[in-house]
Each structure stands twice: as C-alpha cells, then as structure tokens.
Amino acid sequence: MFKSPDQALSFAFRMRNSSVISLPSATYIAQKTDNQHTGDRLTQYDLHAQVGMIFSFLSRRPEMEQVYAFFLHGTMRERKLAASLIIKKNRSVFKSFGLPWIELRNAVLGRSVRDVVAVSGLSQYKAWKFRRELASVLAPLQNSLMDALYEYLEQSNTALEVH
Numbered sequence: 001m002f003k004s005p006d007q008a009l010s011f012a013f014r015m016r017n018s019s020v021i022s023l024p025s026a027t028y029i030a031q032k033t034d035n036q037h038t039g040d041r042l043t044q045y046d047l048h049a050q051v052g053m054i055f056s057f058l059s060r061r062p063e064m065e066q067v068y069a070f071f072l073h074g075t076m077r078e079r080k081l082a083a084s085l086i087i088k089k090n091r092s093v094f095k096s097f098g099l100p101w102i103e104l105r106n107a108v109l110g111r112s113v114r115d116v117v118a119v120s121g122l123s124q125y126k127a128w129k130f131r132r133e134l135a136s137v138l139a140p141l142q143n144s145l146m147d148a149l150y151e152y153l154e155q156s157n158t159a160l161e162v163h
Contacts, residue, residue: 005149012054013073015047057152061145064089068141083108090137097122097130108134 002008058069064085071082083105087094094104099120106119107130116127 002153005146005153008050008054008153009058009069009145009149010073012051012058013069015051016055053156054149057149061148065141065145065148068138068145071138079109080105086134086137093133093137094130097126 002011058066061069067082067085070078071086074082086108087101087104097104097107097120099107099122103120107116107122107127110116110119113124113127113131116122116130117124120127120130122130
C-alpha cells in the first residue's frame with residue numbers, strides 16, 4: 001500500500017481527522033451490488049487501524065523525531081509549534097543570523113528561499129545559508145525516523161512496497 005515510510009506518515013496525518021465512515025461512503029456501500037471482489041480491499045476500519053498503528057509508533061519515538069513529523073505533515077498550528085521547538089533545541093545553529101524569534105520561526109516555516117527572504121529580511125545568499133543550516137538540523141531526524149518507520153512497517157506486516 002505504501003511506497004515509502006514518508007508516504008505512510010503522510011497518509012496517517014491526512015487520515016487522522018477523517019471519520020471512519022462518512023455519509024456519502026455509507027450510501028455508496030448500501031447501493032453497491034457487486035461485493036464479490038471487495039474481500040481483498042482494505043476497509044475504512046483497516047485504514048484507520050493503520051493510522052492508529054503509525055501514530056502509536058510515532059508516540060514511542062524520541063521527542064525531536066515527533067517534532068519533525070509534525071513539522072513536516074501537521075496543521076499550520078502544529079507546524080508553528082514544531083518550528084518553535086526546532087529553534088529552541090538548535091538556538092546556537094540559528095543565532096548567527098541575528099533574527100528576532102518570530103522572524104526566525106517564520107523563516108523555519110518558509111517553504112522556499114524566496115519565502116525565507118520575504119519573512120525575514122535576509123539577503124538571498126543568507127537565506128540559502130539559512131536553509132542549508134535548517135536542512136543540516138532536520139536531515140538526521142528525517143533519516144532516523146524514516147529508517148525506524150520502515151523497519152516497523154516491515155515487521156508489522158503492513159503493505160509496504162518499495163519500488
């Protein structure tokens with residue numbers, strides 16, 4: 001089902017607030033007459049069980065790996081909280097840019113160099129440098145989390161297809 005651990009994590013964040021059965025899907029199921037080929041498909045309950053397994057796994061990971069997951073896939077509020085924690089834990093890395101805390105957080109939240117320039121007032125060169133520093137902070141978290149999630153998905157016999 002998942003091509004990568006990142007796709008599994010993205011799926012879990014996307015599905016976590018959805019209901020198990022929505023009214024339109026319940027109506028569709030009631031009208032459906034061909035049920036002979038549905039035995040091999042995952043149900044909404046199966047999908048939500050997978051989400052629960054992924055979040056259960058995530059809750060057992062170190063704090064900064066959890067922060068990384070919420071920074072990457074969370075809501076804007078969660079991303080802001082995660083960015084604040086990233087700054088707090090790595091203040092010495094970002095100190096050289098001389099940005100006030102709110103501008104620093106907004107720069108961490110920037111999706112591109114252009115965004116960082118717009119929210120922080122840094123030059124394009126310094127924005128590139130800032131993004132490199134941010135990547136050096138996030139890369140070990142990403143590697144550790146994705147490696148562990150890959151192993152977890154393999155061990156729990158979920159449908160992980162690596163292409």
